[in-house]
Amino acid sequence: MSRPKIKITLIDRKGKHGCHRGHKIGDxxxxxxxxxxxxxxAMHVAFPYIDILRYGGHLPGQEDGTAVFCCPDVDTINVFRIEIVE
Incomplete structure (x- = not known):
């Protein structure tokens, strides 16, 4: 069984400042x-969600095959969506 492909997309920003790495909504x-x-x-926060999705798990309150999370930078608070790509 091969692992599914995973795509991570920046979908929103809640903080007052732009991303220190230069990420923009839509990346x-x-x-x-x-x-x-x-x-x-952001990768540090994303990895557990990726592991859960990649190995068949589901996250409460999320659509199947997806997870939404925020980066931990309080000035930026980028919101990302992780999704399995079929």
């Missing part, structure tokens, strides 16, 4: 080939 990253381009703080 997308392929987890397997482009994860090094994603802010390390």
């Amino acid at each position: 997308s990253f392929d987890f397997d080939t482009e994860r090094g381009q994603l802010c390390p703080m």
